[in-house]
Amino acid sequence: MSSLKAFRSSFLDFIADPFYVSELESARYIPDGLLVLEDGKIKEIGTYDSLQHKYLDISITAYPGMLIMPGFIDTHVHFPQLEIIAAYGEQLLTWLNKYTFPTEGKFKDKIYAQKVAAIFLDELLKNGTTTALVFATVHPESVDAFFEEANRRQLRMVAGKVMMDRNAPDFLTDTAETSYQETKALIQKWHKKDRLLYAVTPRFAITSTNEQLQIAGRLLKEFPDVYLHTHISENVDEVAFVKQLFPESQGYLDVYDRAGLVGDRSVFAHGVHLTDAEFHRLSQANAAIAFCPTSNLFLGSGLFRIETAKSKDCPVKVGLGTDVGGGTSLSLLQTANEAYKIAQLRQQKLSPFQALFLATLGGAKALNLEDKIGNFAPGKEADFIVLDPRATPLMAFRNSDTIPTSLAELAERIFTLVIMGDDRAIHATYIMGKNTGVGSRD
16 A cells, blocks of 8 residues: 655755756756655655645645755765774875774674664764765675665665775785675675665775776676776875876776776766866766865865866766765765865856755766656655754854745855755755654754
């Protein structure tokens, strides 16, 4: 027997990309709308006046003065690094050796991994993030722990075991062969189990031999609907080291390309120092970049060229990544805040609509999940968040209690959400139409 639910509030989602078409064409804003769900999926959305007569017998959950959006999508984050968020004072390669690798060693213990995974997922939900592309560690136990906790919460999550067979401590390395066997077993166990999906996850070119990268490519051929998730061109010293390790390659991306790792289900984190030719190749392959602004600033990596990635001549799919623990917050509002500032430093503009597109439908497109999540199109999974534009005394002072009636008025309000908002602005998070209660202010 089907179950209908309805929600009344203001609604914002995206039906096209605001980097390429106007806000009027890309953003759908309904000041007084009704969202109707059936069995955890979107049945329809429209103005309250046009739909209310069809659903007179359904109790309606109302959120006056709030803004309902699709759940946020984090396209790059490390759940084992939660405990080293805000670790002081290093750039990428030193930071990995000093903080990351010792911490990741703990995740061979599945009980410990489950404890951290539970905290991590609850923090995501508290911040309005309903889907993420996640690094585990080299240990299969860390992947099992993560997926078990995600499945318990009915989440749509993508994750994978790290592949690392050199330039890392012995307690964190596998081999090309063991990484193949363990990854294959994990794919068969978890990929497409309920809402879970798997990503083949070589950490980056520095920590994988060419043999291991080729093995990753072999896995992608054997399982063509899994993802490839790795890092690229984050830090100047990293790029130089890759050149030393792979002198025959034509650049960093070419290292992955030669192994068959550049495709339409490939997500490359950072891309701060990509060349124009590499942007063109990513566009041609329909691959995606996870833009990680808080991390790029915190680790001193550089300023991502979002204007190149989103140019009309070589469009690349882009999502936002919190990259915790290199990043400084699991909030995609705070991540969008820093993305805006990076654009400013590059003499570019990032509109509030563009920022929130990256956090929702843009992220869904980056993960090839736009048929399932990302906006309120009928048939999609009902993962959504209730945002409070007046969540703090200062935000309440800044934003009046009147509901914006135009996109221009809305733009100002959502910009204040992007700049001033954090987990306090997430009033409630819904997964498949159910209130998670995590951090909820209901």
